[in-house]
Amino acid sequence: MAETLLSIRGLKVSFRGRDGSESRALRGIDLDVARGEVHSLVGESGSGKTLTAVCVLGLLPVPPARIEAGSIRFQGVELIGLPEAERRKLRGRRIGMVFQEPSKYLNPAMRVGEQILEALVLHLGLTRNEARLRAGELLELVGLPGGRRVLRRYPHELSGGMRQRVMIAMAVSCDPVLLIADEPTTALDVTLQRQILRLLLELRERLGMAILFVSHDLAVVHGISERISVIYCGKIVESGSRERVFARPLHPYTQALLASIPQASRRGTRLRAIPGTVPDASHVPAGCAFHPRCPLAVERCREEVPRLLDYAGNGGTPREAAADRSETGETHLAACHLVGT
C-alpha cells in the first residue's frame, strides 16, 4: 500500500437534538486513503458517509454536532482541534471538494470566472491577470473548450453538466492532493455521469491526487475505485480492494447490498431484498447494528459490537488491523462476528 494520505481513527460524532435527545451519527470510523487512490465510501442515506467527509473538510456544525473522540490525520497533521485559519488553508488548497448539487455551492449572483479567480488569488497569491489565464486553462482542462466565454457567464446560464465541470475546475484549481467528491454524479443523467467520472479519473492521473468518493451507488463505485469502504450506521463494516469486495464480500450487509441490485442478468428471479429499514442514528441497535436485518445473526451479534479485523492474511484467520496500514500489505477488513465461521 502506498503512503497514507488521510487516516481516520475511531471518529465519533454525535448530535444533540433540541429535546435533549442524542443521536450517535458516527460511532468510530476507521478509514485510510492512500496517496493517489480512488477510495469510495459507500452507504445508504443516514449512514454517515457525507458526515465523515464533512469532518475531514472541517465543516461540521458545532453545535449541534460534537466530535466525541477520534483522530483525523492528513499528511501527518492532526486536523481535529486545528485552528480554523489553518483548516481554511487546507480546504480548497490541498483538499478540494465537489458536491452533488453544484448550484448550491456556486454563487448565483457572481460570474463563474470571479468565483474561480477568488480561490486562485486567495490560495496561490496570483495576480488577477495571472489568475484569469489560469482559470481559462482550468476550464479547458475540465472539458469546457472556449473556457474564456464560460468565465463571463453566470451559473444559471450553464447546464447541470457544465456547472459540475466548473465546480470540478474550482476544486482542482490549487492542485489538491485529495479531492473529496460527495455524490458528484448522482443528479446527472447516465451519459453525462460517465463523462464526469471519466474526467475525475483523468484529473486524478494528471494531478496525482487521491479521491475520496462518497456514494450510494455500488455500480458507479465498481467502475472507478481502487478501494471501497462500506459504512452502515456510522461504522465501517467492510473495507478492501475493489476486486476483493466485489468478488468476495465478507460482511453480510455488503453481500446483501450486492445481491439486491437489479440487473439484466437477474431477469426472471426475485431480488434478494434486505428486510427492515436503515435504523435512525438515535436508535442504533445494540451489538452489531446490522443484526436486526441480518439473516445470519446469532446471540453474540445482538450483544457485542464486532471489531474491524483484517481477513486478507493466509487462511482467513483474522488479525488486528494495523495502526498504520501503509506498513502492511493488502488488507481486507470486516466488522462481523461471523466471518470465517
Added chain:
Amino acid sequence: MAGPILEVRNLVKQFGGSGLVSRARAGLKAVDGVSFTVTAGDTFGLVGESGCGKTTLARALLYLDPPTGGEVLFQGTALGGLSRAGLRGFRRHMQIVFQDPNGALDPKMSIRASLGEGLANLGVGREERQRRAAEALELVGIQPAHAERYPHEFSGGQKQRITIARALSMDPRLLVLDEPVSNLDVSIQAQIINLLLDLKNRLALTYLFISHDLNLVAYLADRIAVMFRGRIVELGSTPQILSEPLHPYTRRLFASVPRLTGERIVPRIEGDVEDESPSRASGCRYAARCGRGDLACAANDPELHDTGGGHLVACLQPEKINQGG
C-alpha cells in the same frame, strides 16, 4: 395471446402555444408523435434521460394533462371521446404511482382517508371503502391496523407501499409507475421491486414502468421504448434492445450505464456533448449528437419503422451502425 390493453397513437403534448410569454417556448412539443402498444400482462419499460418527455407522456396518456394531439385507447376505448364522468370511470383502471410518496400523500390525512378518497369520488360507500383500503394495505405488507396513522409515521419505503396500496384499492388493470423506487435507499428498492413483481402476478396487472435506471428496466421490462426529445427512437423486446440496439442513442445510453459486472471506467477528458440548441425544424433530432449523421440525417426526420420481429427504430442508417459494432 393477450391483446393490447393500451394503445397510444401519434400522441402530442404541446406547451405554450401562443408564444406570448416566451417566444422560445412557443409550440414546444414535449411529446412529439409517440405511438406504442402495451400488451395486457406485460411490463412495458419507458426509458430516457431527464427532460426527454417521459413523465409528460405518462400524464398525457392518462389524461391528467390531456394531450394536444393523437389518441389513447384503453381496452379499445378512445379516452379522448369520453365525458369527464366517463373518463373518471375508466381512470380507476389505470392508476399512477409517482416517484415521491411525500408529494403524493397528504400529510394532514390519515392513511385510511387517503386511500378512501378516490373511491369516495366514485361513489363507493364507507364500509366498502374501509374494506378495500384494508385489503390493499394488506397486499402491500402494511398492517391494516395502522390505517389510522399519518404519513410522517412511516418510512420512505412504507410510504411508497401506501401509495401503491392506494392505486390498488381502485382495482386497476394498468399501473403507470413513474420512477417508483428512485427516491428510496438501495436496500429498500429491492423490497418494493419484489412487491411489484408479486402484485403483478397475483392481480394480473400490466405495468408501464418509467425510469432513468436502465439496469432496473432491463431487469423488469418485457419490452423497452427509448425516448429522446419527445420521441420514441427505438422500441423492442428487452433482449432485442440489450443485445442488438439499433439506434446510436440507445447504444450510447446503455454503454454509459455503470454495471456491477462492467469494466473499469477509462479516464478521459471529453468535451461537453450536451446539445443545448433548440430542436431543429427539420431532420433527425439526434443528428447533432450522433457524430455519424450526414446530410440525409440533417434533412429528414426518421420515422419509427419495424426492422423485423417487432424491433422498431427511428434512424435512417441503423444497418450501418450494426456493421460498425
